[in-house]
Amino acid sequence: MKKEEVIFSDWHRWLFGTAPPAFTGEVAIRAFIIFTVMLLIVRLLGRRMKGQLSVSELAVVLTLGAIIAGPTQIPTAGLLPTVVVLVAVLGMHRLSNWLAFKYRRVELWQQGDLAVLVRNGCMEMETLQLHAISQDQLFGLLRNEKIAQLGELKRVYMEANGRVSCYKRSEPQPGLSLLPRAAAAPASTDAASGPQVCATCGRVAKTPADRTDTHCPHCGADNWQPTTLA
Incomplete structure (x- = not known):
């Protein structure tokens, strides 16, 4: 956005940004869809995600927040790539947990030791x-x-x-x-x-x-x- 386009009294930009007003309703639908998918992904990640987080689980949570930010609010971002990335994160989390279960060194690298x-x-x-x-x-x-x-x-x-x-x-x-x-x-x-x-x-x-x-x-x-x- 060019600096000459930033006008203090531009109430349309204050309320809707650079997107058309119709996108406001689309944002609500996008948020509902992403929230529903997130509930499913977090549920599949396991019960540990509802307790105190480990280092790897905290990394997953931060990654999930970064993934859903764009398609929820940016008009040019599609929903399907985001869902694919969320499923990929779920797969990586499940794989890392399996490796930690099988190999003690992987567990220590991920979680640390007492x-x-x-x-x-x-x-x-x-x-x-x-x-x-x-x-x-x-x-x-x-x-x-x-x-x-x-x-x-x-x-x-x-x-x-x-x-x-x-x-x-x-x-x-x-x-x-x-x-x-x-x-x-x-x-x-x-x-x-x-x-x-x-x-x-x-x-x-x-x-x-x-x-x-x-x-x-x-x-x-x-x-x-x-x-x-x-």
């Missing part, structure tokens, strides 16, 4: 950094699981779909509190002589001898505070 975020009440700092998860983000996820401190946990996994799975210890141990500092209970008067925990990674030093050169042997930080059981 990651251990917490091991025996101590955070795996390299894993958190690799997956770009901050301490505050992890603490928020664990608080949603009704976890008050890291000593309650044996393992915390981040699944391939992005969800967090928590496995608790049979008996909670002292650990790093997950509560915000403003909500945390004040430390007792003899807290300094009790078990200390690294506030960076959650490793518990039960005696002062465990704190080699005052630095945490797990993460190297010098950031100790009293442990908590609640």
Whole structure:
């Protein structure tokens, strides 16, 4: 469209664009047809598409959005090529799922693998950094699981779909509190002589001898505070 054709007071262009007014009714019919086909395609893609999306499924959804945009609103775009592309996407999705089922390497390439975020009440700092998860983000996820401190946990996994799975210890141990500092209970008067925990990674030093050169042997930080059981 040439710049001289852009006239601010051209209400016809504001309402209908460059298409004739009759195309407005055609758009409604096109949208109905595409929506019906999309419902069928998404239904055939499987139940996983209605849950939390994996990486490959998110790619399919974005592709579907790009496919249906043109024929719904552009007068020169036909419906049949779009339906063919939608069916092709369905076929590629089914093929990729079959390959992932048959071959573990394909599944890992498509979906990724799980990651251990917490091991025996101590955070795996390299894993958190690799997956770009901050301490505050992890603490928020664990608080949603009704976890008050890291000593309650044996393992915390981040699944391939992005969800967090928590496995608790049979008996909670002292650990790093997950509560915000403003909500945390004040430390007792003899807290300094009790078990200390690294506030960076959650490793518990039960005696002062465990704190080699005052630095945490797990993460190297010098950031100790009293442990908590609640």
